[in-house]
Amino acid sequence: MARAATTSDAFNAVAEPQRRRILTLLKGRERPVNELARALRITQPRTSKHLRVLREVGLVQVREAGQQRLYGLDARGLRPVHEWVVGFEQFWGEKLDRLNEYVRKQQEQQKESTDDGGS
Amino acid sequence: MTAEVSTQREADREIVVSRIIEGPRKVVFDAFTDVTHLGQWWVPDGSTITTRTFDFRPGGVWDATIQRPGGAEFPNYIVWKEIAPPERIVWLYYAMGKNDPNAVETRLTLAERGDTTEATLRLVFGSKEQRDQAAQYHAARGAQQSLDSLAAYVGGGR
Numbered sequence: 001m002a003r004a005a006t007t008s009d010a011f012n013a014v015a016e017p018q019r020r021r022i023l024t025l026l027k028g029r030e031r032p033v034n035e036l037a038r039a040l041r042i043t044q045p046r047t048s049k050h051l052r053v054l055r056e057v058g059l060v061q062v063r064e065a066g067q068q069r070l071y072g073l074d075a076r077g078l079r080p081v082h083e084w085v086v087g088f089e090q091f092w093g094e095k096l097d098r099l100n101e102y103v104r105k106q107q108e109q110q111k112e113s114t115d116d117g118g119s
Numbered sequence: 120m121t122a123e124v125s126t127q128r129e130a131d132r133e134i135v136v137s138r139i140i141e142g143p144r145k146v147v148f149d150a151f152t153d154v155t156h157l158g159q160w161w162v163p164d165g166s167t168i169t170t171r172t173f174d175f176r177p178g179g180v181w182d183a184t185i186q187r188p189g190g191a192e193f194p195n196y197i198v199w200k201e202i203a204p205p206e207r208i209v210w211l212y213y214a215m216g217k218n219d220p221n222a223v224e225t226r227l228t229l230a231e232r233g234d235t236t237e238a239t240l241r242l243v244f245g246s247k248e249q250r251d252q253a254a255q256y257h258a259a260r261g262a263q264q265s266l267d268s269l270a271a272y273v274g275g276g277r
Contacts, residue, residue, distance in 0.1 A: 009221065058215075075191040080214045089136050092225075092240050095161065096138040099150055099238065102160035103142035106150075 010081050013057045018042065019050050023059065023073065030063075030072035137239040144229050144236045148205040151227075154181070161195075168195060177202055182217070198222070205229060212242075 014020055018040055025031060025039055037047040051071055054060035058077030062069050140147050150156045154173040162168045165188040172182040176199060183195040194216030201209035208227045213219040224243040229236050 010215075075187075075189075076193060077215075079193050089134060092134075092136045092242070093138065094163070096136065096140070096238055096240065098160040098163070099147065100138060100140045100142075102150055102156075103140050103146050103236075106146055107142050 010057045010059055010077050013053050013059055014081060016050070016053075019054055022047070022050055022054065022071075026060065026071060026073050030065075030070040032068045032070055036071070133244070134242040135239060136242075137237060139232065140236045140238050141234075142236060143234065144205050144231050147229055147236045147238060148208075151175070151208055157181075175199060175202065200224070 014023065021040055022036055025036060033044055033047050033051060036051070037044045040047060051060060051062075055062065055074075058074050059081075060071055060077075061074040062071050064070075150160065152175050154170050158168055158170070162185050167186045168183050169186070170181065170183040172180050174180055179199050181195065181197040181199070185193045185195050187193070194213070196213040196217050196219070198211040198213075199208070200211055201207065206229050210225050210227075211222040212225050213222045215221075226241040226243065228239045228241070230239070231237075
């Protein structure tokens with residue numbers, strides 16, 4: 001039942017409702033798999049399967065804490081998702097806004113130095 | 120009829136963003152040509168960008184890392200595809216870093232508008248996979264709320 005596409009990118013990974021719920025649950029703090037399974041009302045193996053998918057696309061990371069393995073969000077994988085959520089328009093629009101600021105300042109500096117030179 | 124459908128799809132996988140930049144076209148173009156210029160506007164205030172490689176010519180790479188205020192790091196990987204001063208730059212944007220299989224072609228056009236410059240960015244999603252991915256995302260829009268909280272998390276830099 002493995003679906004290759006699912007494991008290959010963050011967008012497919014978050015298209016699945018239970019995986020989105022896992023991400024929401026992990027937003028506040030790290031959690032072990034049994035806690036996630038209880039919150040989702042699904043079995044632990046199913047939860048582990050979702051976590052594996054989320055880890056493979058870099059949305060979730062895991063660390064050992066004593067006897068437990070704690071799962072948490074991984075900001076790197078979230079970036080492309082963030083760009084989609086915020087919108088490509090906004091992402092690139094903000095870049096162009098900053099470009100505008102930069103160019104305006106360049107102009108002002110140039111003008112000042114010309115004025116100082118008293119051409 | 121087939122042609123019409125494929126044209127429509129082409130439009131569907133494009134995103135266009137444009138802005139009036141208050142300065143002459145040459146200055147706008149130059150903002151891209153040098154990493155010391157790019158460093159002053161490419162990332163938001165508070166973030167920093169560390170460049171490993173910057174080679175501004177067709178086929179050249181801009182390989183850098185962006186550090187957000189919270190400490191999170193993101194790749195900034197771009198391959199310059201076409202450079203036509205002072206009006207056009209095309210690059211491939213690898214949102215997930217060097218090995219991102221879904222680089223997005225980004226075309227910047229600069230048009231003179233009196234004393235100002237109109238900058239138009241056209242993002243072109245190349246492959247069928249990318250288009251499907253975008254479609255799937257939109258199909259999953261009901262998840263907006265949880266995605267919004269993810270955005271807040273990422274946006275806040277933790």
